[in-house]
Amino acid sequence: MALAALLRPAPGAGEGDGFRFRGSFESLDGSTAAGRLHATIGGGGSSMVVRARGLGDSVNLSLLLREAGGADTAVVTFTSSVRGRATLRFRSVPRTARDLPLNFDPRGKKIVISAAWGDRLEVEVPDDGDTPPPGAACTPVDTGDVFLVPEAGVGTAKARFRRDGDCTRDFRVEAEGVTPGSYGLCVGGVAFGSFEVVDTGTEIKGEIELDDDPAQPGERPFPTELPDPLEQRIEVREAAETSCTGALLFSFASFPNDPGGGVVPPAATCTPVDTGDVFLVREAGIGKAKARYRRQADCARDFRVEADNVPLGLYDVCVGGVAFGSFEVVDSGGEIEGEIELDDEPDLPGERPYPAALPDPLGKGIEVRRSVPTPCAGTLLFSFASFPDDPGQP
Numbered sequence: 001m002a003l004a005a006l007l008r009p010a011p012g013a014g015e016g017d018g019f020r021f022r023g024s025f026e027s028l029d030g031s032t033a034a035g036r037l038h039a040t041i042g043g044g045g046s047s048m049v050v051r052a053r054g055l056g057d058s059v060n061l062s063l064l065l066r067e068a069g070g071a072d073t074a075v076v077t078f079t080s081s082v083r084g085r086a087t088l089r090f091r092s093v094p095r096t097a098r099d100l101p102l103n104f105d106p107r108g109k110k111i112v113i114s115a116a117w118g119d120r121l122e123v124e125v126p127d128d129g130d131t132p133p134p135g136a137a138c139t140p141v142d143t144g145d146v147f148l149v150p151e152a153g154v155g156t157a158k159a160r161f162r163r164d165g166d167c168t169r170d171f172r173v174e175a176e177g178v179t180p181g182s183y184g185l186c187v188g189g190v191a192f193g194s195f196e197v198v199d200t201g202t203e204i205k206g207e208i209e210l211d212d213d214p215a216q217p218g219e220r221p222f223p224t225e226l227p228d229p230l231e232q233r234i235e236v237r238e239a240a241e242t243s244c245t246g247a248l249l250f251s252f253a254s255f256p257n258d259p260g261g262g263v264v265p266p267a268a269t270c271t272p273v274d275t276g277d278v279f280l281v282r283e284a285g286i287g288k289a290k291a292r293y294r295r296q297a298d299c300a301r302d303f304r305v306e307a308d309n310v311p312l313g314l315y316d317v318c319v320g321g322v323a324f325g326s327f328e329v330v331d332s333g334g335e336i337e338g339e340i341e342l343d344d345e346p347d348l349p350g351e352r353p354y355p356a357a358l359p360d361p362l363g364k365g366i367e368v369r370r371s372v373p374t375p376c377a378g379t380l381l382f383s384f385a386s387f388p389d390d391p392g393q394p
Helices: none
Strands: 005-007 019-024 034-041 047-053 060-066 072-079 086-091 109-115 118-125 156-163 169-176 181-187 190-199 204-211 219-221 234-238 248-252 288-295 301-308 313-319 322-331 336-343 351-353 366-370 380-384
Touching: 019 118, 034 118, 047 109, 060 118, 072 086, 156 248, 169 190, 169 234, 288 380, 301 322, 301 366
Parallel strands: 204 219, 336 351
Antiparallel strands: 005 019, 019 034, 034 047, 047 086, 060 072, 060 109, 109 118, 156 169, 169 204, 181 190, 181 234, 190 204, 234 248, 288 301, 301 336, 313 322, 313 366, 322 336, 366 380
């Protein structure tokens, strides 16, 4: 299969500077696995999004950066979904907990998805030789020492987070006057590490400090996969075999996202949802259609409906009787398909902003209809009773 890649033309005047590339992965193992990559590199922020399908059910995989000479650098390891899909989003300045740091330059290199038994997919990103490499830029933050709220037991605990303009981070949590022993630090339900409280004879104290540039005794590297602790609940718990399940001793609602900038409204929190791909019931005609809805803990939403091998033309998506938009099915020469994808953070070609006025599609009927002047009045071709209100964890 030939490598299909498209280097976008240089932006015209008024469109901004930078490098943009989108391309399709080439299958290396003869399987039906496929994928797309979209990269944007510029002074205003850089990103790279990888989407792949046909990877197999819950397969452990690695994303590799392959130099021209053949040397590989492992960027991240991940596991495909039960439906064989994966989406990886990299940003020079991560916006949410699901974003991975773009601390490498993909230009002039091959991006490879590899399994234990060999390489699966590959795409080569051209080198424009002009745009500077992605550089991290962050709003500096220093929360100062903030005392956590005692929930049980004795003693005190405090936390401090600092972030420099180059995105270098330092996060420290201390506990004093508590019962000696092991304690776990949890941020937004994610284990950030454990620490030991000891009695030195003069004080009872323990701390954990994560630093991107650890230089002092006791400091530990701040893992790149861990997000900034802003706008997330902080907890100190007794250490337990399962992380973040021990007795809660101290908590703090959250550092604001921009401390020092005035009062910040509390961050939205939602129950994470991933319905996976669900096939709709065919009511008329031919072909097939499927839908998927995802919602992150920060309430960021993504809703996609696809139709394959149906007659060419325009189609409407209706949810609970409300028009969510229309899409076109076209013949690309290799397949007949079309899709609509609404995303609170659209950063791939074809994605559209998810209007704030449109609700989550949970608990509502989903329909794909032929497009007519009056929305949701065309011939019903596919339907689905509803995603459950709480489909649980993906």
